[in-house]
Amino acid sequence: MHTATTFAPMPDDQGFFGPYGGQLVPPHLKQAMDDINVAYAQITQRQDFQQELAELFADYVGRPSPIFHAKRLSAQLGGAQIHLKREDLNHTGAHKINHCLGEALLAKFMGKKKVIAETGAGQHGVALATACALVGIPCEIHMGQVDIAKEHPNVTKMRILGCKLVAVTRGAATLKEAVDSAFEEYLTNPSDYLYAIGSVVGPHPFPMMVRDFQSIIGREAREQFQAKHGRLPDFVAACVGGGSNAIGMFTAFLNDASVQLVGVEPAGEGVDKPGRHAATLSEGKPGAIHGMQCYVLENADGTPAAVHSIASGLDYPGVGPQHSYLKDLGRVQYQSVTDQECLHAFMTLSRVEGIIPALESAHAVAWAMRTAPTLGADQHILVNLSGRGDKDADYVAKILNL
Template sequence: MTNAPITLGPMPDANGYFGEYGGSFIPPNLSAAMADISKAYDEITKREDFQAELHSLFANYVGRPSPIFHAKRLSDKLGGAQIHLKREDLNHTGAHKINHCLGEALLAKFMNKKKVIAETGAGQHGVALATACALVGIPCEIHMGQVDIEKEHPNTTKIRILGATLVPVTRGQATLKEAVDNAFEEYLKNPEDYFYAIGSIVGPDPFPRMVRDFQSIVGKEAREQFQDTHGKLPDIVAACVGGGSNAIGLFTAFLNDASVKIVGVEPAGKSLDVVGQHAATLTKGKPGVIHGMRCYVLEDSEGVPSAVHSIASGLDYPGIGPQHSYLKDAGRVTYETASDKETLDAFMELSHVEGIIPALESAHAVAWAIRTAPTLPKDTHILINLSGRGDKDADYVAKLLNI
C-alpha cells in the first residue's frame, strides 16, 4: 500500500495505486500474466496504427461521437435546473460498454490470445464484448449469474446470437459477484492463452486505468460538445456508479475544473439500513480487498463481501473502482444514492416525458436529477451520462408494474 497525498494529478502511480486504493492483490502465478497485459497495453496505446484503428471503429462502428440532448420537457416539468443527457445509449450495442470492449478485444488480438473471458451483470458488457470479439475474430466466453440471465433475457439472447458462449453461474446469490468469481476461476486455468476482459474500472492493475482510459472518450466529447453549444462547462456532471466505468468515463475530463460539481449515484436498493438490501458501496462500505484490488467494500458481520441488491443488475456489486474510492476520500466527487422505487419512477418518467427509455442503471442518475433539479436555479445545467438504453429492462419493468 502507498500513502500518496491527495492530488488530482496523473493516476494511478507506478504500482497501480490511487492513493491507498488499487494495487494488485493476486496469486503469484498471475503476476507475470498481469505484467504482460500491462506491458502490452502500454505498448499498443503508443502505436499510431492502434489509435487510428480504434478511433475509426469509434466513428464508423460505434457511431461516435454520441450526442448531448437537452431534456427540455423534463426540465420544464420539474421547474428547476436544466437536465442534459450524454446519449451513450445510442452507441452500437446500446451502452458505454462498447468503448472499452473494443480496446480490450484489440489488445487480446495483439497479444495473440486464444480466448477472451468476461463476467457480466446486466448483460451490456457481455453483449459489447461478444460484439467486439466477433469483429476481431476471437472466441468469447461470458459468465453471468442465473438470476441476471432470467432478469435480462434480451441480452442473453444477443450474446448467443453473436457467437459467444454463455456460462450460467448458479452459486451464491447467482448475480454479478459470483459471475466475476466464476470467470476469474476459468481464467486461472490458462492465463497464458486466455485474456480476462474485466467489464469495469475494477480488479488488479492495469484494468482500472485501462478501462478508464478507453472510457475517457465520453468526457472528452461531452466537454467539447457542451462548450460548443453553451459557451461554458456544465455546472454539475452526474452518473450512476456500480463498478464505476461509465461514471469515470465522464468524470475524468472534469476532475480539475473547480467550477464543476461531480456526483456519482449509487443504488440504495430497497433499504440503505439493511445489509443485503442495497449496493451503496461508497455510502455504507469501508476499505478492504476484493477481486484483486483495495477499495471500498460492503462486508457482512463476518468481514466477507456481503450480499447486495439493486433493481439494476449492472450495479449489483459489493466493491467499487479504486479511483472512485480515492475520489470519495479526496472530496472531489460527491456520492449520493437513489432507491429502487425512485429509479423505477425515473425510468418511467423519462420514457413518458422525453420518449427515451433508459437502462435501469442510468435511471439512478436520472432519479437523482429529478430529485435535485427543482431545488436549483433554472440557469443551472446538469449533464447526466445516460450510459445505456432500457431495451434489456423493458420486459422486467413491465412485469414489475403489470403493464
C-alpha cells in the first residue's frame, strides 16, 4: 500500500513529471507551446473564465455527474460493492467535453482562427466540435479511416456539428496516425491554430492542462462518495489509453493512502501477442512519442509498435507522462483487460443495470467485475464510467450477431 507522499505540484516548470513529459518539439514549435502555457496560466487566474467554465459545466454539460450504486451487478458478482461515476451522462456522452470546453475557451481567448484535433473513438472529436460550435470557432478533426468505419454515429455527429473531418488512411489508419496527421496540419500555422490534444499526452502544457480540466471528475466523486457513505472508496478504477479520464478521476485521491488507484489498460487479444494489444504501462518501456517522454510500446528499432484494442479510444502506443510517473512511484497499479472480458462487461452492464457503456469504459467495468468477488461485501469499488456506448452499439451487435 502506498505510503504518505504529497503528489503536488506536478509537473515542474519544464513540464516534467519525474523523468516523463517535457517538450520534445522543434524550436519554432517550442515558442507556440510556451505561448499556450502563458495564456493558460493567465486565463485560469481570471474570475470571468472560471465563472464561465463553471456555468457551462452546470448548465451545458449537466455537472455534477451522479454516482450510481450498481446494486444488481454487485449482488450478482458477490463481494465488493461497485459504484459508477456517470460521466456517460454528460452532454456529448463522455468525459471529453470537460477539457474540450476549456480548450475551446482558451483558443477564443488567444484569438486563434482554427482548432485542430485528432480523435480515436470520436468522443473527443464530437466534444470538441460541440465546444467549437458553442464558442464560434472553426474546427478540424483528423480521424483514422478504420475508426471512421467503426464509429459511424460519432462521424455523423461531427459533420452535423459543422467540423471539417479529415480521413487518415496511412499506416494502421487508427489513433496514432490521426495524431500524426493532425500535428502536421497544426505545424503549417501554429500561430493561428490551436492543437486541442484529446488526452493527457503530448508536449507541455497539454498533459497538465487536460488533467486540470478533467480533475473536476475526481473532486466531485470524492465529495459525493464521502457525503453518501461517510468514507472513501477502497478502490478507484478507470480505463487508460492516453489517460485523461483516469487522471481526472485519480488526482483528487492521490494523497488518500487508503484508496487503491487502478488504471485498466487494453490487453486486446493478449499481452503476449505483440501488435495485438495496447497495454503500454504493463508491457512498454520508457521512451518518447508525440513530443513527450513516457512509457511506449516500441519495435526493436525504436519505432512505435502496432497496437490493437476493441476500443478505438484506447488504441495508442504511448500514455500520459503523469501515468508513467505514477506507475514508477507505485501509487497507481496498472492492470489489463482483454477484448473478450471487455465485451462481456459491456453486455453484462447493459443487461443487468440497463447502462450501455463505451467499450473504453467497459475495460474498467471488466476489472471491477473480475476483482469484486475477491473482496468483502464491506469494500467499495468506484469505477469512472467515462462514456456511453451509443457509438459502439452497432459495432458490438455485429461482432456478437445480435
